[in-house]
Amino acid sequence: MSDLALTLARFQFGFTISFHIIFPAITIGLASYLAVLEASWLKSRNTVYLDLYHFWVKIFSLCFGMGVVSGLVMAYQFGTNWAGFSSVAGSVTGPLLAYEVLTAFFLEAGFLGVMLFGWNKVGPELHFTSTVMVALGTLVSATWILASNSWMQTPQGFELVDGKVIPLDWFKIIFNPSFPYRLIHMVIAAYLATALFVVAAGGWQLLHGKNNPAVRKMLSMGLWLILLLAPLQVVIGDMHGLNTLKHQPAKIAAIEAHWENKGEEATPLVLLAWPDMAQEKNLFAVEIPVLGSLILRHSLTEQIPALKDFPARDRPNATIIFWSFRVMVGLGMLMILLAVTSAWLRWKGTLYQNSTFQKFCILMGPAGLIAILAGWFTTEIGRQPWVVYGLLRTVDAVTPHTAGEVGLTLALFVVIYFALFGMGTVYVLRLVNGGPKTGEALQGDAISINRTELDEFMVAPEFHPDPQPSPPTTSTSTGKNAPKDH
Amino acid sequence: MDLSLVWAVIILFGIMMYIIMDGFDLGIGILYAFFKEKGDRDLMMNTVAPIWDGNETWLVLGGAGLLAAFPLAYSVILSALSLPLLFMLMALIFRGVAFEFRFRAHDTERHFWDKAFLCGSIAATFFQGMTLGAYLQGIKVVNQVYAGGPLDWISPFSVFTGLGLLVTYALLGCTWLIMKTDGELQSCCYKLSQRISVCLFTIIIVISIWTPLMDSRIAERWFSMPNFLWLSPVPLLVAIVFYRLQKSLQAKSETTPFIYTLCLILLGYMGLGISIWPNIIPPDISIQAAAAPQQSQIFALIGALVIIPVILIYTGWAYYVFRGKVNPDEAYH
Ligand code: HDD
Ligand code: HEM
Ligand code: HEM
Numbered sequence: 001m002s003d004l005a006l007t008l009a010r011f012q013f014g015f016t017i018s019f020h021i022i023f024p025a026i027t028i029g030l031a032s033y034l035a036v037l038e039a040s041w042l043k044s045r046n047t048v049y050l051d052l053y054h055f056w057v058k059i060f061s062l063c064f065g066m067g068v069v070s071g072l073v074m075a076y077q078f079g080t081n082w083a084g085f086s087s088v089a090g091s092v093t094g095p096l097l098a099y100e101v102l103t104a105f106f107l108e109a110g111f112l113g114v115m116l117f118g119w120n121k122v123g124p125e126l127h128f129t130s131t132v133m134v135a136l137g138t139l140v141s142a143t144w145i146l147a148s149n150s151w152m153q154t155p156q157g158f159e160l161v162d163g164k165v166i167p168l169d170w171f172k173i174i175f176n177p178s179f180p181y182r183l184i185h186m187v188i189a190a191y192l193a194t195a196l197f198v199v200a201a202g203g204w205q206l207l208h209g210k211n212n213p214a215v216r217k218m219l220s221m222g223l224w225l226i227l228l229l230a231p232l233q234v235v236i237g238d239m240h241g242l243n244t245l246k247h248q249p250a251k252i253a254a255i256e257a258h259w260e261n262k263g264e265e266a267t268p269l270v271l272l273a274w275p276d277m278a279q280e281k282n283l284f285a286v287e288i289p290v291l292g293s294l295i296l297r298h299s300l301t302e303q304i305p306a307l308k309d310f311p312a313r314d315r316p317n318a319t320i321i322f323w324s325f326r327v328m329v330g331l332g333m334l335m336i337l338l339a340v341t342s343a344w345l346r347w348k349g350t351l352y353q354n355s356t357f358q359k360f361c362i363l364m365g366p367a368g369l370i371a372i373l374a375g376w377f378t379t380e381i382g383r384q385p386w387v388v389y390g391l392l393r394t395v396d397a398v399t400p401h402t403a404g405e406v407g408l409t410l411a412l413f414v415v416i417y418f419a420l421f422g423m424g425t426v427y428v429l430r431l432v433n434g435g436p437k438t439g440e441a442l443q444g445d446a447i448s449i450n451r452t453e454l455d456e457f458m459v460a461p462e463f464h465p466d467p468q469p470s471p472p473t474t475s476t477s478t479g480k481n482a483p484k485d486h
Numbered sequence: 487m488d489l490s491l492v493w494a495v496i497i498l499f500g501i502m503m504y505i506i507m508d509g510f511d512l513g514i515g516i517l518y519a520f521f522k523e524k525g526d527r528d529l530m531m532n533t534v535a536p537i538w539d540g541n542e543t544w545l546v547l548g549g550a551g552l553l554a555a556f557p558l559a560y561s562v563i564l565s566a567l568s569l570p571l572l573f574m575l576m577a578l579i580f581r582g583v584a585f586e587f588r589f590r591a592h593d594t595e596r597h598f599w600d601k602a603f604l605c606g607s608i609a610a611t612f613f614q615g616m617t618l619g620a621y622l623q624g625i626k627v628v629n630q631v632y633a634g635g636p637l638d639w640i641s642p643f644s645v646f647t648g649l650g651l652l653v654t655y656a657l658l659g660c661t662w663l664i665m666k667t668d669g670e671l672q673s674c675c676y677k678l679s680q681r682i683s684v685c686l687f688t689i690i691i692v693i694s695i696w697t698p699l700m701d702s703r704i705a706e707r708w709f710s711m712p713n714f715l716w717l718s719p720v721p722l723l724v725a726i727v728f729y730r731l732q733k734s735l736q737a738k739s740e741t742t743p744f745i746y747t748l749c750l751i752l753l754g755y756m757g758l759g760i761s762i763w764p765n766i767i768p769p770d771i772s773i774q775a776a777a778a779p780q781q782s783q784i785f786a787l788i789g790a791l792v793i794i795p796v797i798l799i800y801t802g803w804a805y806y807v808f809r810g811k812v813n814p815d816e817a818y819h
Contacts, residue, residue: 062586068539069582073575075549079564080571086564087630090557091778095786098554101547102793109543110800113536114807121807167781399565405636409572416576420583427590 005403006395009081012410014380016073018373019417023067025372028142028187029194030060031135033221038128047438051214055436056198059428061116064108066424070417081406082387085397089165089388092158092173093148100144108137139187146186150179152388153379154247160391177247181240182379188233189375191225192335193368198222199338200365201432203358214436216352219361223346227339233332238295245296248389249305251382254318255325256292257282260308267292267303272326275318280308314385321382328374331367338364489787490777493555494766496790500551502755504544506658506748511538513659515581515607516652518600520678526671527600529812533666535585536808540801542578554786558630559766559776566625566632567617570639574613580606608652615651619644622761623700624769643700650689654751657682661744666812679743680735687728690754694721697761703769704761717760724753 034057041049075097078086086094111133118127157172158165167173202219205211245252252258257275258267259282269291273282296304307315338360345351383389387397511534521527534541553560564571584603591599620639627633660679664672698705708717731746762768766776777783 058590062590064539065583065586068542069579072542072546072578072582073572075546076564076571076575078553079549079560080568081565083561083565083632086553086561087557090553090560091782094550094552094554094557094560094778095782095789097550098547098786099789101543101550102789102797105543105546106540106793106797106801109540110797110804112539113804117536118807164779166779167785170781170785399561399568400631401565401568402636405569409569412572412576416579420579423587424583427587430590 005401005406006398008403008406008410009398009401010394012081012406012413013077015410015417016070016077016413018376019421020067020070020074021372021376022369023063023070024138024142025190025193025369026063026197027060027067028138028190029192029197030056030063031131031138032191033194033198034060035128035131035135038131042124042128048213048217051436051438052218055214055431057116059431061112062424062428062431064112066421068109070421073413081399081401082397083399085387085392088163088392088397089152091165092151092155092167095167095170096144096148096151096174100141100148104137104141104144107140108134111137142187142190143183146183147174147176147179150182151176153182153383154178155388155391165388165391178240178243181236181243185233185236185240185375186372188229188236189368189372192229192233193372195222195225195229196335196338196364196366196368199226200362201435203361204432205435206352207355207358207362210435211352212436212438214438218436219352220346223339223342223351226335227343230332230335230339234336237329237332241296245304248382250307250310250314251316251321252296253305253307253310254316254321254382255378256296256304257285257318257322258292258304258306260306261303264301265303266290266301267296269295270322273322275322277315277317277319316382316384321378324374324377324381328371328378331371331374334364334367335371488774489780489783490555490773492787493551493777493783494773496787496794497548497551497555498759500544500547502752504541504548505751505755507541507544508538509655509751510534510658510662510744511541512581512607512611513655513657513662515603515659516611516656517659517663517678518604518607521671521674524596529667529671530663531585531588531603533663533812537804538582538585540804542582551786551790555778555783556766556773556776557778557782559771562625562627562630562632562767562771562776563621566634567620567639569636570613570617570620574610574617577606577609577613581610582606607655611652611655612648615648616640616644618651618758619647622647622697622704622758622768625767627767627771643696646689646696647693650686650693653682653685653689654754657686657747658744658751661747665741665744666810668811676735676738680732683728683731683735683747686750687724690724690750693754694757697758701769707761707763713760717757720753720757724750727753 034053037049037053037056040046041053078090078093111130114122114127114130115134118130122130151173154177156176157169158167160166198218199222202215202222205215206219241252241255254275256267257270257273259280261267266289268287268289270282271286271288273285273287275282290300292304293299293302307318341357341360342351345354345357351357385393385395387394514530514534517530518527521530549560552563580602584599584606588596588599588603616639620641623641623643625632625634626638657679660675660682663675664679667675698708707713727746727749731743731750734742734746764773765771766773
């Protein structure tokens with residue numbers, strides 16, 4: 001096994017999973033959102049919800065399709081590229097993956113058809129049940145795969161016999177120390193990423209003068225969710241960090257670019273720096289004294305372990321994860337800023353008129369996805385040089401392929417993913433640009449729409465049949481007259 | 487009771503479900519070669535659009551089940567066959583996204599996704615067939631690690647099994663369409679099915695002769711005494727089923743051709759299974775030798791035995807919801 005082949009194999013895994021996780025993040029969020037929309041429609045019979053459902057379900061199905069095919073690759077890559085990992089630890093990750101297939105993938109796939117194509121084939125209750133099942137499936141799926149990944153980070157509940165993992169206690173394996181934090185952090189991350197995407201779509205519509213109840217409703221719902229979840233994510237993230245400090249101190253030392261403890265001095269917080277692995281020090285560091293101890297120990301004096309406490313071959317790459325961590329946290333702060341601004345504008349009554357705010361919404365559209373990738377980079381690269389922490393090194397986990405073989409498949413994956421998923425993104429953005437259509441609710445004949453309610457809706461003052469985008473000024477004034485959604 | 491045996495049966499069942507279910511929907515992609523009209527193509531795709539994801543999930547179950555119950559086999563087989571498997575997965579990406587993208591594309595772009603669906607289905611099937619052929623030929627293992635080269639999977643036999651699987655899936659797809667459509671599309675499928683089924687019959691005969699010639703151990707398994715008695719009805723049954731299939735196509739019956747095709751495939755699958763039983767990595771690593779620790783097999787087995795029946799029920803329900811002929815007016819969502 002050459003070093004080059006190993007590097008290529010790692011790159012291939014990182015590349016394919018990074019593409020994959022983008023789609024689950026959106027489908028986890030959208031599936032729950034669609035379930036909420038359909039429930040609201042069934043309860044209130046307000047067609048705005050139905051319009052939004054029909055709009056987002058198309059985007060959902062595109063993302064779901066891409067999630068499925070990129071996930072299929074992941075399930076086989078453990079064997080094709082990580083044979084050592086599969087034969088040593090497959091006895092744990094295999095059953096977890098099998099449970100994911102049985103309890104989640106089949107559930108999603110089984111009810112997806114009815115959810116997408118079944119409006120005229122089943123009654124509203126069964127259709128709603130299908131949507132809920134799909135949403136449940138995405139969450140169950142996240143639970144199993146994160147149990148598996150968390151076990152690789154903080155393994156327990158097994159013994160090692162002849163170099164192979166023998167599971168002893170499945171409860172301990174699944175509920176390993178980092179699992180609860182990782183699961184909550186990731187699910188919130190998926191909801192945040194989706195909410196930001198929905199809000200960006202709303203901002204885009206408003207900025208282009210398409211101001212209708214559906215657009216206002218989705219912008220408003222998304223912003224409420226971000227206001228709730230973004231601060232919560234900081235709290236969970238902090239707890240997650242404390243947990244990591246306990247179980248993977250080298251990772252935290254690298255995240256903080258903390259090279260050595262000087263005497264009894266409390267640990268400072270390195271705000272910005274260029275951690276240099278070869279010279280074992282930070283270039284251009286900007287530090288705040290004591291703050292590191294305060295955040296990670298909740299104390300003014302206690303130190304955290306430093307990178308030099310670990311042999312060089314056991315240190316993760318601080319240059320990368322120092323920065324990926326800061327990207328994640330920085331974006332998290334921007335999300336809070338967005339949410340707080342929205343609350344203030346809502347209170348002033350200009351939430352749907354302020355075009356600077358709309359541009360801010362659009363810019364933040366991809367922020368959740370970028371933060372998710374940055375977070376996973378921190379987690380996974382911070383686990384190096386181990387695949388299963390403290391147990392199996394990445395060098396021993398890889399399949400001994402030639403560099404040519406891995407290079408070929410990697411090159412093909414790069415080309416195919418950028419081309420196909422790039423086109424997919426174009427189609428998603430086209431749909432977003434089209435915006436929610438107000439008449440679509442009428443298409444499903446299995447849905448009994450209350451006629452008078454519908455007529456009222458059709459003649460309501462704020463209703464503008466779509467295509468002619470009115471100039472921004474008029475849309476501002478209609479927006480002012482229109483009733484507030486919340 | 488031997489847990490490994492139970493798991494082998496579950497995995498064989500999963501793979502069979504996969505071959506049958508993804509078989510007809512890959513087959514429809516292959517048949518795009520014979521139907522050029524947009525209307526026909528829309529209709530063909532709509533016969534499987536609500537269920538293709540579920541069909542593919544059986545492939546994931548096969549992989550995950552293998553990893554759970556036989557991690558050694560998973561790691562050896564997948565690293566030996568890594569190239570054809572990854573090529574297959576890439577091809578599946580093309581055809582999978584085509585389902586969604588084709589209906590979202592502008593008219594000028596659609597031809598691209600038609601080709602992606604057609605070529606993706608063909609390539610996925612072909613590499614799947616090559617994987618199967620290479621697997622049957624055996625995998626070189628030293629010290630529990632794959633010891634062959636990256637291109638060992640390419641051989642005349644594996645190319646032939648690749649082509650064989652193309653014909654198999656095409657026939658499944660064609661008889662599926664007979665069931666789900668009517669009018670001109672359906673009568674085209676009757677004609678096509680007749681020709682494809684003759685090809686399939688020929689291929690079954692060639693493989694039945696080639697396999698024992700290729701490997702003396704397989705020949706031994708086929709022709710040694712109790713086995714031979716068990717196996718001897720198989721060729722006879724194949725001939726009978728083939729004859730009935732032809733008759734039902736001539737009689738223009740709508741569901742029986744699909745069912746006879748399924749029978750043909752089952753018979754072929756049994757023949758292949760007997761060729762390697764009781765090994766999991768041919769030619770010589772047995773099911774027991776590759777087994778996961780008991781704790782893993784039991785844990786996953788509880789789930790499998792309870793949940794698979796439930797899955798079959800709601801999958802059945804989804805098929806029931808979309809039963810009958812597809813209606814050309816019911817566009818994609
Ligand atoms: C936090 C969530 C999450 C994470 C970390 C992963 N996945 Fe995933 N995956 C999902 C959440 C998800 C999902 C939401 O359940 C998907 C997305 C779209 C979909 O169809 O289901 C999915 C689809 C999906 C599929 C297709 C299922 C089908 O046929 O319906 C497979 C085989 C995998 N994944 C396998 C993996 C593997 C082996 C991973 C790790 C390396 C992985 N996923 C990471
Ligand atoms: C979903 C988001 C995820 C992302 C973005 C991600 C990202 C990455 C990256 C970038 C690496 C390469 C690290 C390196 O080599 O330096 C890696 C490695 C790895 N990850 Fe993840 N990962 C994710 C989830 C998972 C999950 C859920 C699992 C397991 C169930 C997993 C298993 C692995 C394994 C086995 C490796 C080893 C290969 C290696 O070290 O390169 N990952 N991941
Ligand atoms: C702003 C405060 C935040 C803090 C303090 C924080 C903290 C952390 C820490 C310490 C880790 C690494 C855990 C480990 O590997 O042991 C992590 C990982 C991660 N973060 Fe954050 N985070 C924050 C915000 C966010 C935001 C806004 C998102 C996305 C919307 C996000 C998404 C992720 C993801 C996906 C991971 C990888 C999965 C995991 O290990 O949980 N984080 N976070």
